[in-house]
Amino acid sequence: MTAYEDFAGREIVPLREGPDPVNVPMIRHWAEAMGDRNPVHLDDDAARAAGRPGIVAPASMTQAWTMRGYAASITGSGAGPGAEELNALLEKDGYTSVVATDSEFEFHRELVVGDRVNVREVVESISPEKSTALGVGRFVTTVRTYTDQDGEVVAVQRWRLLRFRPKAPSPEKRAPKALRPRPAVNRDNAFWFEAAREHRLVVQRCSGCGTLRHPPGPCCPHCGSFEWDVAEASGRGQVYSFVVAHHPRHPAFEYPLIVAVVELDEGTRLITNLVGVEPGEVEIGMPVVLDWLDADPDLSLPVFRPQEND
Amino acid sequence: MNRRTYEEVAVGEELPALPIPLTRTLIVATAIASRDYQDVHHDPGLAVERGSKDIFMNILTTNGLVDRYVTEWAGPAAVVKAIRIRLGVPNHPGDTMTLTGTVTAKHDEDRRVEIAVRGENGLGAHVTGTVVVRLPSKVAT
Amino acid sequence: MSRLSGAAAVAGIGATEFSKDSGRSELRLACEAVLAAIADAGLKPSDVDGMVTFTADTNAEIHVARTTGMGDLTFFSRIPHGGGAACGTVQQAALAVATGVADVVVCYRAFNERSGVRYGLGQADRPVETAADIGADGAAYAWLNPFGLSTPAQWVAMFARRYMHEYGATSEDFGRVAVVDRKHAANNPAAWFYQRPITLEDHQASRWIAEPLHLLDCCQETDGGQALVVVSAERARDLPHPPAVILGAAQGSGDDQHMMTSYYRPRITGIPEMGLVGLQLYAQSGLGPADMDAAILYDHFTPLVLPQLEELGFCAPGEAKDFVAEGNLELGGRLPFNTHGGQLGEAYLHGMNGIAEAVRLVRGTSVNQPEGVRNVIVTAGTGVPTSGLVLGAGR
Numbered sequence: 001m002t003a004y005e006d007f008a009g010r011e012i013v014p015l016r017e018g019p020d021p022v023n024v025p026m027i028r029h030w031a032e033a034m035g036d037r038n039p040v041h042l043d044d045d046a047a048r049a050a051g052r053p054g055i056v057a058p059a060s061m062t063q064a065w066t067m068r069g070y071a072a073s074i075t076g077s078g079a080g081p082g083a084e085e086l087n088a089l090l091e092k093d094g095y096t097s098v099v100a101t102d103s104e105f106e107f108h109r110e111l112v113v114g115d116r117v118n119v120r121e122v123v124e125s126i127s128p129e130k131s132t133a134l135g136v137g138r139f140v141t142t143v144r145t146y147t148d149q150d151g152e153v154v155a156v157q158r159w160r161l162l163r164f165r166p167k168a169p170s171p172e173k174r175a176p177k178a179l180r181p182r183p184a185v186n187r188d189n190a191f192w193f194e195a196a197r198e199h200r201l202v203v204q205r206c207s208g209c210g211t212l213r214h215p216p217g218p219c220c221p222h223c224g225s226f227e228w229d230v231a232e233a234s235g236r237g238q239v240y241s242f243v244v245a246h247h248p249r250h251p252a253f254e255y256p257l258i259v260a261v262v263e264l265d266e267g268t269r270l271i272t273n274l275v276g277v278e279p280g281e282v283e284i285g286m287p288v289v290l291d292w293l294d295a296d297p298d299l300s301l302p303v304f305r306p307q308e309n310d
Numbered sequence: 311m312n313r314r315t316y317e318e319v320a321v322g323e324e325l326p327a328l329p330i331p332l333t334r335t336l337i338v339a340t341a342i343a344s345r346d347y348q349d350v351h352h353d354p355g356l357a358v359e360r361g362s363k364d365i366f367m368n369i370l371t372t373n374g375l376v377d378r379y380v381t382e383w384a385g386p387a388a389v390v391k392a393i394r395i396r397l398g399v400p401n402h403p404g405d406t407m408t409l410t411g412t413v414t415a416k417h418d419e420d421r422r423v424e425i426a427v428r429g430e431n432g433l434g435a436h437v438t439g440t441v442v443v444r445l446p447s448k449v450a451t
Numbered sequence: 452m453s454r455l456s457g458a459a460a461v462a463g464i465g466a467t468e469f470s471k472d473s474g475r476s477e478l479r480l481a482c483e484a485v486l487a488a489i490a491d492a493g494l495k496p497s498d499v500d501g502m503v504t505f506t507a508d509t510n511a512e513i514h515v516a517r518t519t520g521m522g523d524l525t526f527f528s529r530i531p532h533g534g535g536a537a538c539g540t541v542q543q544a545a546l547a548v549a550t551g552v553a554d555v556v557v558c559y560r561a562f563n564e565r566s567g568v569r570y571g572l573g574q575a576d577r578p579v580e581t582a583a584d585i586g587a588d589g590a591a592y593a594w595l596n597p598f599g600l601s602t603p604a605q606w607v608a609m610f611a612r613r614y615m616h617e618y619g620a621t622s623e624d625f626g627r628v629a630v631v632d633r634k635h636a637a638n639n640p641a642a643w644f645y646q647r648p649i650t651l652e653d654h655q656a657s658r659w660i661a662e663p664l665h666l667l668d669c670c671q672e673t674d675g676g677q678a679l680v681v682v683s684a685e686r687a688r689d690l691p692h693p694p695a696v697i698l699g700a701a702q703g704s705g706d707d708q709h710m711m712t713s714y715y716r717p718r719i720t721g722i723p724e725m726g727l728v729g730l731q732l733y734a735q736s737g738l739g740p741a742d743m744d745a746a747i748l749y750d751h752f753t754p755l756v757l758p759q760l761e762e763l764g765f766c767a768p769g770e771a772k773d774f775v776a777e778g779n780l781e782l783g784g785r786l787p788f789n790t791h792g793g794q795l796g797e798a799y800l801h802g803m804n805g806i807a808e809a810v811r812l813v814r815g816t817s818v819n820q821p822e823g824v825r826n827v828i829v830t831a832g833t834g835v836p837t838s839g840l841v842l843g844a845g846r
């Protein structure tokens with residue numbers, strides 16, 4: 001196991017109490033800044049009229065109750081030994097920058113004035129190195145569990161940060177990057193791109209004869225059936241052919257750009273990009289494994305990287 | 311404010327779009343309100359040094375704005391059960407983010423309604439995600 | 452031999468100059484080329500009653516017919532799939548003439564492909580319709596554009612890399628095709644690269660476009676127009692030039708065919724749709740590869756010339772690199788090739804200028820005329836559903 005894989009399941013922030021109980025002044029400050037005019041956050045009577053016992057905090061504010069504030073952000077201390085160990089490992093590998101990419105909150109109950117909010121944080125996974133628009137980095141996914149003064153869970157948050165090596169700053173790089181060309185999605189191919197958004201590489205499978213086909217189509221050329229489902233690909237395959245594109249240059253891509261036809265272990269082929277490999281190192285027949293490129297919020301694409309020999 | 315009941319909401323219903331001017335003051339005020347003192351959310355010089363073109367909005371604020379957007383439509387009786395978001399391009403000062411939403415699912419057993427939300431600025435999609443709220447029943451109220 | 456073979460002939464050819472900036476509308480280029488071809492055939496615009504062009508052409512038949520004063524038309528038709536259409540237009544014309552649907556059919560193609568819409572820039576930013584049921588042609592780009600595989604050079608490069616891997620061909624083997632094209636163009640005053648030959652070293656030193664393709668593996672982008680006049684073989688004999696009789700005219704679309712990206716077939720080193728065209732051409736004409744005295748092979752990119760030689764039976768699969776290296780494509784070789792300079796050397800007119808050159812070879816008027824040419828094979832675009840012709844002096 002790599003040092004990163006070792007972190008899966010580890011608690012990096014032991015249970016920590018938020019500095020202040022849920023209180024109206026901080027809710028007011030939040031609601032003003034957010035432009036939130038919902039009366040249940042500031043008016044006891046209105047809250048009761050809306051079925052609450054009294055004022056409730058905005059759900060989205062849950063995390064704010066546990067923020068360590070100005071002093072800690074200046075000294076950088078007190079994150080917890082696991083968090084500091086993980087930070088040191090990431091910094092050593094040059095992943096010095098950080099950006100939050102995902103927050104998935106499930107709220108178990110609303111917070112009322114006087115509640116104490118505690119949080120503990122456990123690593124769910126740390127991705128292999130990925131190429132992103134910001135730079136090369138790793139996605140660190142953690143689960144934060146928020147509990148109250150009685151130890152009851154009030155909310156659970158899956159939290160994902162990209163820890164990355166910033167690209168060498170240049171005026172060109174700072175300009176907003178163009179989006180990759182949109183796929184022309186229609187009723188026959190939408191399922192594939194929707195699955196890709198969930199990081200599932202699927203292959204259309206005929207329900208009549210079981211034949212896999214890609215690119216997909218509405219009808220099976222072998223048996224004529226219009227019925228189909230999908231098989232999930234194992235994500236293993238090999239390079240069947242490849243191109244190293246140089247010109248013309250589209251602003252969404254970095255050149256030279258490696259585009260490959262990969263033959264999956266399942267037997268179908270697909271057009272994809274190769275990552276984690278220099279153009280000069282690519283060979284036909286090279287074993288590759290699936291990775292995911294989250295190009296932008298609307299577009300996730302399967303890409304492949306060389307299979308590591310170990 | 312509105313007071314929507316579970317029964318009057320239909321899958322496919324679109325929430326009215328909400329444009330939010332992204333002033334520098336908004337970005338700083340919301341960062342501080344969420345107790346986030348990271349320099350990239352208030353110090354333009356340091357933000358540029360770290361590879362950004364200017365300061366940008368923090369994710370807690372995106373959560374807060376999405377929360378506000380949906381509850382403003384749903385009304386004070388709505389209880390937020392989940393906010394799941396993915397960030398895309400940053401929210402920089404001077405831009406405008408327009409939030410849009412569509413009801414994508416209803417769950418009768420506990421009156422939960424799922425709303426797909428999206429916030430677009432001049433660079434593209436800043437946020438995409440889902441907010442789940444429980445709405446009051448027409449009968450119960 | 453089929454009923455089609457020998458029924459019709461190309462009696463006239465006409466073109467504009469080939470340039471990088473015509474300074475004229477595409478319709479004007481079309482009209483100039485069409486009128487030149489009609490004049491070359493010794494006919495008048497009012498004699499024309501049929502027209503065929505590409506679906507890719509922006510000059511609808513009615514505009515060309517109205518503007519040149521053709522009057523009534525009884526036959527008009529269009530062929531899809533880009534350069535794959537070229538010989539297909541002549542097939543349509545021959546079918547119309549052979550069945551009596553029309554008597555004089557003009558095939559044409561005209562565009563400002565360099566100063567206007569440049570194909571070489573690719574399809575990356577082709578507008579994506581927002582409708583839920585975008586068509587199948589558009590949806591096919593979903594597998595290409597998001598990954599940055601958007602230009603014809605890139606599409607061909609994928610085939611080329613696999614071909615090199617399986618057959619041990621090299622970039623120099625592709626380069627030799629470019630050198631022959633440019634050598635022939637250097638002697639052709641109508642060619643863009645007139646008096647500008649290249650060496651294999653020039654080819655190797657040219658910049659990468661889409662590895663394994665160098666710049667000099669890629670055809671030009673051209674402004675211009677080209678037209679051909681097809682009449683019955685019988686009538687052609689009464690017209691000014693010796694007829695280029697249409698001995699074979701075929702189209703082909705292969706199993707599991709895609710537009711430029713048929714990467715999903717069991718093997719991708721061949722061009723099955725071209726093999727299908729070749730079989731038909733030989734069956735229709737009663738001729739074989741040994742009877743072909745010259746070849747005009749579609750050369751938008753050099754690598755796909757090699758498998759064409761294999762599919763058309765001039766050598767065995769994988770042996771085209773040797774066939775080329777042995778000098779067989781030279782004027783004094785076994786199969787003089789692209790005597791006008793091809794699309795790399797003369798002009799990129801979507802294959803139509805190559806058909807005109809085949810007509811000149813049959814007439815004996817090419818600037819690079821080999822001796823004793825009776826039959827010429829011509830092909831259209833590769834990687835797409837395609838077409839081919841055998842033109843000859845006839846009986």
Ligand SMILES: [Zn+2]
Pocket residue numbers: 206207208209210211220221222223224225
């Ligand atoms: Zn089937």
